[in-house]
Amino acid sequence: MEEKIHELIETTKSKALSSQSIRELTDLKVEILGKSGALTGILRGLKDLSPDLRPAMGKIVNEAREKIEAFIALRLSELEREELDKKLSKERIDISIDKNIPLGKLHPLNVIKRKAIDFFVSMGFMVSDSPEIETTYYNFDMLNIPPDHPARELQDTFFITDKILLRTQTSAGQIRTMEKVKPPIKMISPGRVFRSDEADATHTPCFHQLEGLVVDKGITMCDLKGILSSFAKHFFDKDTTIRFRPSYFPFTEPSVEVDVSCVHCGGKGCNVCKGTGFIEILGAGMVNRRVLSGCGIDPDVYTGFAFGMGLDRITAIIHGINDARVPFEGDVRFLKQF
Amino acid sequence: MKLPISWLKEFVDTDESAENISKVLVGIGFEVEDVIRYGNFSGVVIGKIKAIEPHPNADKLRICSVDVGNENVTIVTGAKNVQVGDVVPVALDGAVLLDKKIVAAPLRGVMSYGMMCSGAELGISEAFCDGASVDGIMILSNDLTVGEDLIKALSLDEVVLDVSITANRPDCHSIIGLAREVATALGCKFIAPSIDFTVHSGGIMPKVNITSPDCSDYTCGLIEDVKIEKSPKWMQRRLFMSDIHPINNIVDITNYVLLEIGQPLHAFDFDLLEGNINVRTGQNEKLVALNDEEYTLTSTMTVIADDKKPLAIAGVMGGIYSGISNKTRAVLLESARFGRGSVRATSLRLGLRSDSSTKFERGVDCFSVEYGRRRALSLIDKLGYGKVVGDEPIKREYNKTINTTLDEINGILGIEVPKKNIIEILQTLGMEVTMDCRSLAVKIPAYREDIDNFTDLAEEVIRFYGYDKMKETFLPTASVTVGGMTSSQKRKEEIKDIMCSMGAYEIMTYSFTSDSVFDKLNLSPSDGRRNAIRIINPISEDLSVMKTELVSGMASVIFNNLSKKNDNFTLFEFAKTYVGELPLRDLPHENDILCVGMAGGDFYKLKAMFAAVLSRFNIDYTVKRSTEPYLHPGISADFVCDGKVICSLGKLHPSAAKNFGIKKSEVYIGSLDCTLILSAFNATHKYVPLPKFPSVTRDLAFVVSEDAAVGEIMSVIKENDLVGDVELFDIYRGEQIESGNKSVALKITLVPREKTLVDAEISATMENIIERLGKEFGAKVRV
Known part of the structure; x- marks a missing residue:
């Protein structure tokens, strides 16, 4: 009988392992282990054995059952896997197709503006807003630009009345801040400014500046250089360096133009930097003593620096936009690029 | 300012190349715009x-x-x-x-x-x-x-630099001004031009009476035995390189001195003058100027006149009658200082500009008045064009001394510039420096009126000492401050992010527009938005009024995109409108507006975009039909909050679309006044505990009249305590539905509060809902 069982195991095993479908395997399982299956028959035949042989044989039969069940289960999982693979292989899609789920985008200038704000906020600067329609008092008088000063004419201001104008610089925001907040002051004021330039490849009558102001005890021009250098490295590239060139603004003294090493060629000279290796990005200086005292801040106690950068120009440099008008046109093909 | 290198080198002892001089100028704050080469x-x-x-x-x-x-x-x-x-x-x-x-x-x-x-x-x-x-x-x-x-x-290899001069340095609108700077930067000697001449006896100078408030200094020289001829070739060449046409020796010398010293001069034919020189205000008299045009001189203008007639418009242009001609035998040379504001005002009023008026507008100082006159007389004397018989020098002396310390100068710079360098730089620039320990007394030369206090001196020092020697420090003395954006600023950014997350692209347009847009938007004549703030001096009529709405700008951008075959897009703009009482006396309100425009899409998508923003900031609103004249009357809505319309949105009215050139019919526009959102006190969402018992959903289909608003029906259902959510899944119109009616299918979710719902409660609730819909909307349940 043992032999018979052994033979049954072996034949069932080979049948099971060679079965080609789940159906065939299920049939085999019934054939061997079902109510009238071969092994079930043997189990039934045990009652004809002498009682002393029964337990040993019973054990053998049960072991046989477990073995058979195990390799049927093994084969079953193999077949199921094969069947799934076959099914999945028929579900191949063309992965080269792109489906358009529109993700909106900020205007590139605002992306740049946010990046600049992030930097200065991380250094403890507050962000301050001030009106776009301003008085001559804030836009000129308080910035040490008296009525007969040539700067008033140079800037080609849009006027609403003789005392109200479209601000020509975010510097007006410096004054409003200094009137309200007393030192220590660290603030930036990003915003839109206006000059009556006909729109061309490098000018638009509206553009955007980001103004910065620090007023505290013992602030020096080296601090200005430190902050702006760190800004340039954060904003452009860790290897970016800055250069100060003397300049003139009525509201700062000393005043400088600030150049950064060319972001395109790294300072070697290219057509972006016109071969100079540097690109002018902002104007800055130490806050003029008259401006401080005009705002009720004692210039013998406090010093400060201010800077103003053109965000449109910086955006254009970073993205290589060669026409200042395009960012104002709202062409979707432009907006999708960034 | 044109700077011929050969002219510069007359006053700077250097053999540096034009390229190096150009670099030096840039380094000390004078940008070189162009390099012009002759003999090319x-x-x-x-x-x-x-x-x-x-x-x-x-x-x-x-x-x-x-x-x-x-x-x-x-x-x-x-x-x-x-x-x-x-x-x-x-x-x-x-x-x-x-x-x-x-x-x-x-x-x-x-x-x-x-x-x-x-x-x-x-x-x-x-x-x-x-x-x-x-x-x-x-x-x-x-x-x-x-x-x-x-x-x-022929020494043709001339190089001319076109140098741009900052507004604080009128003295550098002259060859010697730039020569002083270049000499200081190169550490070379500055050689001042000669101003020697012999004054012969016999001349009788006219008396000068100054009554105009706009003339601070007036000096003159008198030359007799004048021979009018061509000026020497070297002088003509220098004038030519500075864009001035040579005329004759006397006129050329006045122009030459204007370029070299920066002093505008005027030469009168002395024999045509009658009596004294009077510097007075205009008396509504007429004068034909050197350009042959007649001008009326009013009381706001300063006039040079003799006892009988006006001779010149002070600082702007001389009269043709007393000008230099081939017959001139005696010349009265004027070197004066007129206020820059008054010269500019006169020049603007007359619409007349000259090299002289331009220089006066930039600024002229006591130094150039005196030096310029003497230089011209010296040239006339040396070149043998006449005999100087009279010279009336300036009466004032410029006296300004700044008392400061090394610590003040270094304190603003942040580095310790060696004492020796500070003194050397200031001295080469023409300042007299007296040191006492660490204190400095600096006497400022008359040509440096821009220097006012120690910060100006610090700038002079660092300009020549070199900005590259400055260290980079990180506010070591400053207090720690709390930075950041205000909640209103953050909300603006969040609104933009919400728009982007829903597929909209941000646009940016000008803040001004044409007032013709109000007609294009079909605004009624009394619509308040027509009261736009007007720019006095716009670039063009198209950009002449400040925006009172953003819809027209959005419509134009949509039109531009469609005309370039861009289609199916959503755009948004977050910008300001400007509203004030006209004529403007105080600053206007600048309102923060969100405008969304869509080509393609539908009304509900646009509505959802605005709803998303309002829901983010917990703003409750009701929806009613809109009467905006630029929106389709049937496909548009207003959001009302506290009785105020804060948002209008919908399909662009076909007539408005036509006005903007838009042919596509599916264009949707809306705008939201964000004032309330930006100032809303609490935008924090409060936690509602999640339900403990399983919810139950039931579908409900019913027929109502077309007039019944599904949104209102859903609101009514939501009023039931057990209802957690109502979702619309179908609206059907068709054969089985009587015309004028629609079938609405809703999925209603019931959320029990205290215990699992039993069937009886569910049916009771549904019956309750059905009864209410029947009563309020005439809804009949479909079976």
Whole structure:
């Protein structure tokens, strides 16, 4: 009988392992282990054995059952896997197709503006807003630009009345801040400014500046250089360096133009930097003593620096936009690029 | 400011190249806009014509044998003005003229080994070199050495820098002003131009009466035995390089001094003056100026007059009557200072500008008044154009001393500049420095009116000491401050992010527009948005009023996109509108507006975008039909909050679309006034505990009249305590539904509060809902 069982195991095993479908395997399982299956028959035949042989044989039969069940289960999982693979292989899609789920985008200038704000906020600067329609008092008088000063004419201001104008610089925001907040002051004021330039490849009558102001005890021009250098490295590239060139603004003294090493060629000279290796990005200086005292801040106690950068120009440099008008046109093909 | 290098080098003892001088200027704050090179050719030598023969094959050509030093070359020419013995410029084989290369070539069968040149072919003018403007070959002076390079022989290799001068440095709108700066930067000697002359006796100077408040200084010199002729070539050349046309010796000297010293001068024909010189205000009199135009001089203008008549518009232009002519024998030379504001006002009012008025507007100082007059008299004397018989010097002395310390100067800079360097720099710039321990007394020269306090001195020091020597420090003395954006600023950014997350692209447009947009938007004549703030001096009518709404700008951008075949897009703009009571006395309100525009899409998508923003900030609103004239009356809505319409949105009205040139019908626009959102006190969402018991959903389909608003029906259902959510899943109109009605299918989610719902409660709730819908909306349940 043992032999018979052994033979049954072996034949069932080979049948099971060679079965080609789940159906065939299920049939085999019934054939061997079902109510009238071969092994079930043997189990039934045990009652004809002498009682002393029964337990040993019973054990053998049960072991046989477990073995058979195990390799049927093994084969079953193999077949199921094969069947799934076959099914999945028929579900191949063309992965080269792109489906358009529109993700909106900020205007590139605002992306740049946010990046600049992030930097200065991380250094403890507050962000301050001030009106776009301003008085001559804030836009000129308080910035040490008296009525007969040539700067008033140079800037080609849009006027609403003789005392109200479209601000020509975010510097007006410096004054409003200094009137309200007393030192220590660290603030930036990003915003839109206006000059009556006909729109061309490098000018638009509206553009955007980001103004910065620090007023505290013992602030020096080296601090200005430190902050702006760190800004340039954060904003452009860790290897970016800055250069100060003397300049003139009525509201700062000393005043400088600030150049950064060319972001395109790294300072070697290219057509972006016109071969100079540097690109002018902002104007800055130490806050003029008259401006401080005009705002009720004692210039013998406090010093400060201010800077103003053109965000449109910086955006254009970073993205290589060669026409200042395009960012104002709202062409979707432009907006999708960034 | 045009800066001829050869002129500069007269006053700066240096042999640095133009390139290096240009770099130096940039380094000390003067940008060089352009570098202009004269004598921009090569391979041209002095030649002498030895023989001329006719051309065998052409009547209009002649064959010249030209001595070019070491040989005679054959040159075929078409020029008619050359003769044997003439000295001419010869471009030899291989010469380059204004980027054109000259090569030996046969002309009608005869080899020509070069070209004789005209002034135009060499790019030079009469002011540069005699004979340059003749039609034909430029005939040179006989005493030039044959064979010599033309550039060398005539010193044509002039380089001129076009330097831009910052507004605080009127003194640098002069050759000597820049020379002082360059000398300081290079550490070279500055050589001041000569101002010596002999004053002969016999002259009787007119008396000068100053009554105009706009003239602070008035000086003059008197010259007799004047001979009017052409000015010397070197002077003409320098004027030419500075874009001034030479006229005659006296006028040229006044212009030369304007360029060199920065002082506008005026020369009067002294014999035509009657009595005293009166510097007074205008008396509504007429004057014909040097440009032959007549001007009326009013009381706001300063006039130079004699006892009988006006002579000149102070600082702007002289009169033609008393101007210098070939008959002039005596000259009264004026060197004065007029207020820059008044010169500008006069110049603007008359619409008349001159080199003189431009300089006065920039600023003239006591130094240049005195130095300029003396320089002109010195030139007249030296060049023998007349006898100086009178000289009336300036009466005022400029006296300004700044007391400061090394610590103040270094304190603002942040580095310790050695004492020696500070003193040296200030002294080379013409300041007198007295040191006492660490204190400085600095006497400021009259030409540096811009220097006012120690910060100006600090700038002078660092400009020449070098900004590259400054360290980078990180606010070591400053207090720690809390930075960041205000909640309103953050909300603006969040609104933009919400828009982006829903697929909208941000646009940016100008803040001003044309007032014709109000008609395009169909606004009624009384609509408040027509009261736009107007710019006095707009670039054009299209950009003449400040925006009172953003919809028109959005419509234009949509039109532009559609016309470029861009379709199916959503755009948003977050910008300001400007609203104030006209005429504007106070600053207007600047409102923060969100405008969304869609080509393609539908009403509900647009509505959802605005709803998303309002829901983010917990703003409750009700929806009603909109009456905005630019929106489709049936497909538009207003959001009302506290009785105020804060948002209008919908399909663009076909007539408005047409006005903006938009042909596509599916264009949707809306705008939301964000004032309330930005100021709303609490935008924090409060936690609602999640339900503990399983929710139950039931579908409900019913027929209602077309007029019934599904949104309202859903709101009514939500009023039931057990209802957690209501979702619309179908609206059906068709055969089984009586016309004028629609079938609405909703999924209703019931959320129990205290225990799992039993069937009886569910049916009771649903019946309750059905009964209410029947009563309020005439809804009949479909079975």
